[in-house]
Amino acid sequence: MADLLLPNLLAGNCSDRVCVRVSRFWNFYDTNNETKLLHANMVLIDVEGNSIHAQVYPPTDELFRTRVKEGGVYTFSYFRVRGSNICYKPVENDQMLVFTKWTKVEEVLAVPPAFPMYSYSIASPEQLQARIDIRTQFTDVIGVIAAISSIGTTQTKLRQGSSTKRTITIQTPR
Template sequence: MLTTFFICSMLHRMPNKPLSALTLQDRDIEIQIEVHRKWEFRGAIDNGPILHIDMILTDCIGNAIHCQIPSFPAAKRGDEFQVGKIYKMSRFPVARAKSSYKPVDGDLMLYVTPYTTLELCHNSPSSFPLYVYSLTSYDKIDPNEPNARNFHDVISIITEISAIKPVGNARIPSSYNRHVLIKNLSDSILKITLWGKRAQEFYLTNTYDPQKQTLVIVLFVGCLPKEFQGEVLLSGGAAYHWYFNPSIEEATAFYNKIESEKINIELPSLDGQEITPPQLPQREHHDLKYILPLNPHDVPDEGYECTVTITSIPEGKTWYYIACNTCPNKPSIDPIIRQCSTCGSTKYCFRYKLTFKASDGTAEAEMFAFDTVARTIIGKPCPMVVASFSRCISYPT
């Protein structure tokens, strides 16, 4: 018993392992980390259920790693991790990094489970990094490259910021967005579209002085390349973050322009104020037995609400369609070339059209959901699911 206690005690006192030294074989180790960034992923709907919580963890020698709390323990354990706090962490699995939506470079990532232990550190080194980034130049931003499914970081000068605008309709929960125009040292312009909570949180009221018109340098991290109506842009969602006037080496050339260049940024009138999204119309709740026999012309514009359970997914039904990546239309399907009949573009993407049967106990109905709602049900974007079949001779149906 004495020997057993001695071994366990020595294991407990093992020195903290650097993040760069972690391996897939690690089991009983301890690391000291700072929660550098943290965000909740709720799919395409702002107020949807938490699908997972993501974090970037750093150590005191400058290493960074992606860590994820899956949906099951997220509700209980998410609040234990506070941004800017330093912890000793143990009893966590080390896994291979995801092939897409990677916030940091690296081959490994961590997961938090109900068994992961966390201890707040009160006396810790002050050498944890202030910034975690990997810059991408404007000419390397390509939404059609495989790397487009990973997050991009850019440093730029802000030239324009729009007001927040509501998006959505009566059948899909509302969100809002705002556009930010930025430029690099070559004066090339790039648009960043911010969504939901990130759009509301981004404002320049306390950063930009309209009288002095001094340049605002900004480091954007966690953006995804997109293409809309032929324009390449960056999209900022839950993982997106920014740092005004960062103290990093790559910003030096931008700061050299501050003395010689001024810029007039027209600030939106509602900048920094609380924005309330448009209220969805109230829908009547009915069961399927009541809804199914109705004449469609008798159904109100806002529709009805019904709570159902998915009972089956019919075989032989396609669960995705191929959409134009330049305009919102579905392109014609050609066995050799898929070309949009509206704009002529051959750039396409995969989107859900999920068919399923559902019941509420009173009746059963066949239903379908397009990309936005289907992503909430499945929990993964359609391109990610299709990519998992990349070794197949043909795409699944």
């Protein structure tokens, strides 16, 4: 069975197979009870850089937590494709995946070297300003690291002694 690219998925139950990198993996807890997990979330990227949000609900999340690691590449099959969440979408995609106890997971050991690691969409300062109080998109990237300096030492006025310092340059859209 050939792997489908993310844009080729159709809504509904899906027995097709996708090969994706788990770019991010995080938990979402009930805001009224921080010990109650509502769902685990993933941002998945295919070989062409297309991204999609995936969710898995308790108790099935335990199966994925032990088998799926952030940064790993996997094939998934037998999942549900549905419309994306209305609020706090982590990627620009109108669809998302829901993994169930029937979802098959296989780790890919021979990962192509050009397989993307991260999914991001850089927003200009004006776009960020326009997103204030807007809940449709989850904005968590403000730029791309362009340079990291070597560690140096600096003398501060307030403290006796020296402190270590590193300069990180973040590039934003022009």
